[in-house]
Amino acid sequence: MSRAAALPIEVAASQAAPASPAPDGLRSDLRLIAEMIEPHSRVLDIGCGDGALLDYLAREKGVDARGIELSQSGVNAGVRHGLSVIQGDADRDLEAFPDGAFDVVVLSQTLQATRQPRLVLEELLRIGKRAIVSFPNFGFWRVRLSLGFRGRMPVTEHLNNSWYDTPNIHLCTIRDFVALCDDIGTRIERSLTLDRHGRPFTLDPRGSLANLLAEQGVFVLSGRTDKR
Amino acid sequence: MSILTEPQLRPRRDWPGHSLVIEEKLLLDCAVELGPFTIAYQTYGTLNPERSNAILICHALTGDQYVADPHPITGNPGWWKTLVGPGGVLDTERYFLICANVLGGCMGTTGPKEINPATGEPWALDFPVLTIRDMVRAQKLLIDHLGIDQLFCVIGGSMGAMQALQWASTYPQSVFASVPIAGAARHSAQNIAFHEVGRQAIMADPDWCGGRYLSLGRNPSRGLAVARMAAHITYLSEAALHRKFGRNLQDRRAVTYGFDADFQVESYLRHQGSTFVDRFDANSYLYITRAMDYFDLAAEHGGSLPAAFGGSQPRFCIISFTSDWLFPTAESRALVHALNAVAANVSFVEIETDKGHDAFLLHEPELFATLRGFLTGCAERRGVTRFWRSRA
Numbered sequence: 157m158s159r160a161a162a163l164p165i166e167v168a169a170s171q172a173a174p175a176s177p178a179p180d181g182l183r184s185d186l187r188l189i190a191e192m193i194e195p196h197s198r199v200l201d202i203g204c205g206d207g208a209l210l211d212y213l214a215r216e217k218g219v220d221a222r223g224i225e226l227s228q229s230g231v232n233a234g235v236r237h238g239l240s241v242i243q244g245d246a247d248r249d250l251e252a253f254p255d256g257a258f259d260v261v262v263l264s265q266t267l268q269a270t271r272q273p274r275l276v277l278e279e280l281l282r283i284g285k286r287a288i289v290s291f292p293n294f295g296f297w298r299v300r301l302s303l304g305f306r307g308r309m310p311v312t313e314h315l316n317n318s319w320y321d322t323p324n325i326h327l328c329t330i331r332d333f334v335a336l337c338d339d340i341g342t343r344i345e346r347s348l349t350l351d352r353h354g355r356p357f358t359l360d361p362r363g364s365l366a367n368l369l370a371e372q373g374v375f376v377l378s379g380r381t382d383k384r
Numbered sequence: 385m386s387i388l389t390e391p392q393l394r395p396r397r398d399w400p401g402h403s404l405v406i407e408e409k410l411l412l413d414c415a416v417e418l419g420p421f422t423i424a425y426q427t428y429g430t431l432n433p434e435r436s437n438a439i440l441i442c443h444a445l446t447g448d449q450y451v452a453d454p455h456p457i458t459g460n461p462g463w464w465k466t467l468v469g470p471g472g473v474l475d476t477e478r479y480f481l482i483c484a485n486v487l488g489g490c491m492g493t494t495g496p497k498e499i500n501p502a503t504g505e506p507w508a509l510d511f512p513v514l515t516i517r518d519m520v521r522a523q524k525l526l527i528d529h530l531g532i533d534q535l536f537c538v539i540g541g542s543m544g545a546m547q548a549l550q551w552a553s554t555y556p557q558s559v560f561a562s563v564p565i566a567g568a569a570r571h572s573a574q575n576i577a578f579h580e581v582g583r584q585a586i587m588a589d590p591d592w593c594g595g596r597y598l599s600l601g602r603n604p605s606r607g608l609a610v611a612r613m614a615a616h617i618t619y620l621s622e623a624a625l626h627r628k629f630g631r632n633l634q635d636r637r638a639v640t641y642g643f644d645a646d647f648q649v650e651s652y653l654r655h656q657g658s659t660f661v662d663r664f665d666a667n668s669y670l671y672i673t674r675a676m677d678y679f680d681l682a683a684e685h686g687g688s689l690p691a692a693f694g695g696s697q698p699r700f701c702i703i704s705f706t707s708d709w710l711f712p713t714a715e716s717r718a719l720v721h722a723l724n725a726v727a728a729n730v731s732f733v734e735i736e737t738d739k740g741h742d743a744f745l746l747h748e749p750e751l752f753a754t755l756r757g758f759l760t761g762c763a764e765r766r767g768v769t770r771f772w773r774s775r776a
Binding site: 220222228231232234236238239243249254257 | 699701702717720721722724725726727729730731732733734735736750753754756757758760761762764
């Protein structure tokens, strides 16, 4: 532990195995998400980046795939590749969609960058029959080491910006996220915890071990009971 | 007749392209029936046997059907020549391109300078006031005549974007994809205001003669030039004007303490005005600007923009430019939200440029890449291939 703590944080980040790209070139967490999506369904990917997931879903699964992306370069790359992507952001551009417009709404590695994560989550569950949300776990042991022992804001593979230039303004732990889901009254259909190589392992997302060992969480949510 | 002594204003038989006489009457929004009337149009590429590869290009206020030909009056290259050709963004090996001069125009389609059969004189202000929807209705008759059930794409910038949207709203089954560039679902108060300045400049010219200038052998070229100069400023941006001209003087070392064109920007605008009057009819300018002013898709549907696309589902690719203050990005975003509300398939790209509204006519690589990607993606889904002729 002391050895790990002594590592310069940037080295800790670079030592993490590169998120092993699968044969199809899809990032490991996106691949897991893709596996959860039914062929020919209607999907909205919010924060779709360059559209890698959309492209995969459209080509391999015949999905009616749409995307929203904040960066102009990401949007342009998506549209250039024939994908349906609009320039916009999760905080502002979801309210125009009608209820239940999509079978699945994907929010991968974006929740922590929104201004109003709770509102965004509620919008996902309004416009999608199901929502798949992935996010970096701020309870991950390396993150805790960096903050607890070094007294520095953590920089890891999934949180790879310094505090002063990070877009991640609303970080949470897996337990925080589960608590928010309970508060909103949504059902957690399925959850996956991913280690720092992007490999899934099965742990109860409500347990403290998952909160310590998982670098990312991937949650499938559906429906809402009454908002408390 | 004296009008025939104005050769620059007559549609001429030796101009390239085609013209179609529509015999049936067209009922216009102003409740007047127009017809028979003529549509002048140009085509590039070849219609495939399935008739699935036709792209209708809609021109802007002062554009015309000569998308990729030298202009028959000015000799200037076609206004979207950079996009059209084998292997181009508008690939003539793949698509069949059609562009028609709009109703009310002055390049061969029936407009206020053509002869009113009832009087034997040019229509002038007796010509019925048109809307964008009337222009699109006329285009639909042309497309029907060409035997095309569904256009692969309707594309245009500015007023062309209005037409692309009108097509998607009025004839959704006849459009596979719609690409409105630098457009809006309605003309803003500011834009109506600029148009009014232009119209007043024309009507204040003594040579306008209540619109009857052709019959009287005159031409309100000074008024039309001023209208063009004012409008041209709105097509650019402060940054582009500054980059191009700054405060540079025109062929002189110091200001002259007079009202000659001391500054390059003045000289440039005067040139824009004087070349425009050689190719454009003043009354056409009045009628077409009016049609743009009246454009409001939501108003056609009880004030609801999503309702304008209720039945639809063409694919949309909406494009705006950061420095366009005539049709700003906010207008395109409102359109995107309306289309999202009906869960339409829509792409939206805002392109960073300092070239203002006119960016859609200029060399803008990001625009070209976006259009190429969108069209190629649509073509794959529609089964429109390149070089279909050599495979057939």
